[in-house]
Amino acid sequence: MKKTENMVWRFFASVRLALFSLLILATTSIIGTLIPQKNPPEFYIEAFGQRTAQLFQMLDVPNMYNSWWFISLLLLFSINLIVCTIDRLPNVWKMVVMNNLDTDPERLEKMPHRQEFHARGNAAALAEIATGLLAKNGWKAQGETKPTGSLLFSQKLAWSRLGVYAVHLSILVIFAGAIIGSLLGFKAGVMIPEGSATDTVYETGTERPIPLGFTVKCDDFNVSFYADGTTPKEFRSNLSVLENEKIIIDKRPIIVNDPMNYKGITFYQSSYEPMQGFNVVITNKATKVSQSFQIPFGQKISWPEGGIDFGVINQEVRSRMGDVNRLKVWFSDGQGDPSIFWMDNNATQAISSPTAAYEFEASQVYATGLQVAKDPGVWTVYAGCALMLIGLYVAFFLSHRRVWVYIVREEAADRCRILVCGASSKNKIAFEKEFSALVECFTHDSTLQNA
Amino acid sequence: MNSSQLLGITTLAYLFSAILYIAIFVFRAKKLGLTATVVTACAFLINTAGIALRWQESYQAGIGYAPLSNMYESLVFFAWAIAIFYLGLEWKYKNRVLGAFSMPFACLSMAYASLSPQFGKEIKPLIPALQSNWLIAHVITCFVGYAAFAVASGMGIMYLIKDRKTNEGPGSLLASLPELKVIDDIIHKTLVFGFLWLTAGIITGAVWANSAWGTYWSWDPKETWSLITWFVYAATLHARFTRGWGGRRIAWLAVLGFLSVIFTYYGVNFLLSGLHSYGGGS
Numbered sequence: 077m078k079k080t081e082n083m084v085w086r087f088f089a090s091v092r093l094a095l096f097s098l099l100i101l102a103t104t105s106i107i108g109t110l111i112p113q114k115n116p117p118e119f120y121i122e123a124f125g126q127r128t129a130q131l132f133q134m135l136d137v138p139n140m141y142n143s144w145w146f147i148s149l150l151l152l153f154s155i156n157l158i159v160c161t162i163d164r165l166p167n168v169w170k171m172v173v174m175n176n177l178d179t180d181p182e183r184l185e186k187m188p189h190r191q192e193f194h195a196r197g198n199a200a201a202l203a204e205i206a207t208g209l210l211a212k213n214g215w216k217a218q219g220e221t222k223p224t225g226s227l228l229f230s231q232k233l234a235w236s237r238l239g240v241y242a243v244h245l246s247i248l249v250i251f252a253g254a255i256i257g258s259l260l261g262f263k264a265g266v267m268i269p270e271g272s273a274t275d276t277v278y279e280t281g282t283e284r285p286i287p288l289g290f291t292v293k294c295d296d297f298n299v300s301f302y303a304d305g306t307t308p309k310e311f312r313s314n315l316s317v318l319e320n321e322k323i324i325i326d327k328r329p330i331i332v333n334d335p336m337n338y339k340g341i342t343f344y345q346s347s348y349e350p351m352q353g354f355n356v357v358i359t360n361k362a363t364k365v366s367q368s369f370q371i372p373f374g375q376k377i378s379w380p381e382g383g384i385d386f387g388v389i390n391q392e393v394r395s396r397m398g399d400v401n402r403l404k405v406w407f408s409d410g411q412g413d414p415s416i417f418w419m420d421n422n423a424t425q426a427i428s429s430p431t432a433a434y435e436f437e438a439s440q441v442y443a444t445g446l447q448v449a450k451d452p453g454v455w456t457v458y459a460g461c462a463l464m465l466i467g468l469y470v471a472f473f474l475s476h477r478r479v480w481v482y483i484v485r486e487e488a489a490d491r492c493r494i495l496v497c498g499a500s501s502k503n504k505i506a507f508e509k510e511f512s513a514l515v516e517c518f519t520h521d522s523t524l525q526n527a
Numbered sequence: 528m529n530s531s532q533l534l535g536i537t538t539l540a541y542l543f544s545a546i547l548y549i550a551i552f553v554f555r556a557k558k559l560g561l562t563a564t565v566v567t568a569c570a571f572l573i574n575t576a577g578i579a580l581r582w583q584e585s586y587q588a589g590i591g592y593a594p595l596s597n598m599y600e601s602l603v604f605f606a607w608a609i610a611i612f613y614l615g616l617e618w619k620y621k622n623r624v625l626g627a628f629s630m631p632f633a634c635l636s637m638a639y640a641s642l643s644p645q646f647g648k649e650i651k652p653l654i655p656a657l658q659s660n661w662l663i664a665h666v667i668t669c670f671v672g673y674a675a676f677a678v679a680s681g682m683g684i685m686y687l688i689k690d691r692k693t694n695e696g697p698g699s700l701l702a703s704l705p706e707l708k709v710i711d712d713i714i715h716k717t718l719v720f721g722f723l724w725l726t727a728g729i730i731t732g733a734v735w736a737n738s739a740w741g742t743y744w745s746w747d748p749k750e751t752w753s754l755i756t757w758f759v760y761a762a763t764l765h766a767r768f769t770r771g772w773g774g775r776r777i778a779w780l781a782v783l784g785f786l787s788v789i790f791t792y793y794g795v796n797f798l799l800s801g802l803h804s805y806g807g808g809s
């Protein structure tokens with residue numbers, strides 16, 4: 077029993093499995109980049125034929141990154157990471173916290189970097205000099221008196237041995253964030269015409285209604301274009317949040333890359349749709365009386381208080397989407413002939429009749445398309461990402477460096493043998509330089525030369 | 528003088544630099560060494576000036592964006608990153624033969640950017656999704672990583688060439704290449720460096736996607752391929768660290784990894800469709 081347990085453990089702790097899962101994840105991931113994802117079933121039948129499409133559906137290929145088998149591979153990868161860590165971390169931890177003053181002198185003699193000196197003086201005095209030399213080179217040493225003499229030890233960045241485990245942990249943290257997000261969050265969308273509000277959004281893919289618990293109103297939407305007239309420069313919505321009839325957020329502008337967040341739900345500017353209709357503001361210049369309307373296209377509208385009838389009788393469309401570039405207005409205050417004119421969308425036109433002057437402001441009504449996301453896991457994911465970068469840096473570029481100075485009394489009285497030795501967990505070449513600098517310092521010290 | 532002219536000169540200068548390094552290697556013309564370095568450094572400075580000027584021109588055109596926003600501009604930056612990475616390598620290892628296996632990448636990248644009719648070179652206004660500072664962070668981190676991987680694959684090729692004919696005499700062409708052990712060390716260090724930047728590139732991309740679309744990861748082909756590349760290099764590094772792989776195997780993996788980089792960078796834009804499509808042609 078013990079043996080099988082051990083075999084299973086060995087299997088999950090093996091680097092072979094890690095390599096296997098990395099490469100199998102890499103290869104299977106390719107499938108979803110070649111076969112378009114998340115299309116309706118008819119798409120696959122048309123593109124690949126009935127039988128292949130059936131096979132695809134069976135294997136969840138149209139949604140492979142959420143399929144049982146791909147998730148299982150990720151799970152296998154995670155288990156491998158966890159078992160690997162549990163298997164190796166205790167030994168590495170021992171290396172980090174171990175008392176290096178207990179190191180067997182025989183092992184010191186076999187260190188990859190070492191240099192021997194002989195000097196007059198007793199062990200304690202020489203240990204003091206050596207401690208000073210170590211300190212001069214940035215090595216803060218601890219000492220211990222041994223029956224044979226004295227042992228000094230100093231180390232740098234012992235904790236850097238943990239870097240690789242920080243990277244492994246960071247992957248699990250990112251997965252945890254992704255799981256939190258998919259269990260407690262949602263991705264949804266909604267179209268809100270200007271001037272309208274909604275308290276419900278619709279889940280992406282399923283169109284399931286999700287109540288927000290508050291109301292979002294689109295006060296205004298604007299799209300502006302670059303001088304070329306076709307490349308959009310900015311999509312901007314002014315959003316308000318209302319809760320129990322109370323305005324919580326008033327006309328917060330959002331643009332792509334600058335979303336609005338309320339109660340953990342984030343609203344992203346994602347698209348827009350021109351509607352058949354206009355927002356119109358008419359101002360009587362003399363009386364300063366002003367009135368706004370939202371009017372449909374091609375209908376005569378009356379404003380009895382102002383004594384005005386008006387309507388949009390024609391429009392010039394910029395794109396297939398139906399963005400209006402210019403509109404033709406019919407306007408009459410009952411005095412003289414009606415005014416009929418073309419004006420730019422989103423502009424103001426001055427109108428004069430025999431008895432009065434008006435300002436006529438018109439802009440097409442748009443609906444703003446919002447992506448709505450709730451993802452309480454996102455900060456966990458970011459924390460994982462930060463941990464990964466720090467961990468990679470530590471794992472690749474920092475090394476645990478150790479030096480020992482072992483001072484042994486020799487048989488001839490008042491004379492000692494001094495062994496300076498060291499080791500580095502990685503980047504041996506850089507350590508060699510550091511070690512040579514230290515040895516140099518020992519060589520040049522006058523008290524150590526007189527042996 | 529405008530940026531297109533400067534970048535045109537850059538292409539020629541990198542070509543010249545690559546030819547010089549190859550001459551140093553093939554004809555053992557060590558005398559050309561200093562010239563090659565000076566030409567490369569000048570090419571790099573002209574490249575830098577070209578990018579800076581293009582940046583300024585975009586402001587003059589009333590658009591104002593960092594010139595890192597389409598395929599053309601990214602190829603120009605890719606060449607820039609390869610050049611500075613290589614110059615650093617030359618300075619550190621004091622060996623100019625490395626240039627024969629590095630600078631051709633910078634030259635190819637610039638030549639492809641300049642000569643391919645596929646890419647629009649004009650400064651075009653940025654669509655709203657690209658108007659983000661994360662764009663700069665994302666493109667720089669990715670391409671520094673890609674540049675390192677390009678050089679690593681060059682070193683991999685160098686290793687494989689040297690290893691194949693290692694039993695030839697000391698007077699042979701290959702004797703001027705660094706020792707296999709040294710090449711192996713360069714490959715490893717370059718891969719490690721590239722891997723850190725690739726990771727940062729994927730992360731900055733995810734953060735950006737989250738601020739623009741509300742999803743840090745949507746498995747679109749570009750994201751997925753960057754992850755595939757990451758898996759390939761992660762596997763390579765594990766094979767080395769824990770199973771002691773080295774030499775030919777790692778050299779091959781450095782080449783394979785770079786093929787994955789090219790597909791992520793180029794193949795996805797032109798062969799597959801996805802959110803990154805604006806990185807494509809004209």
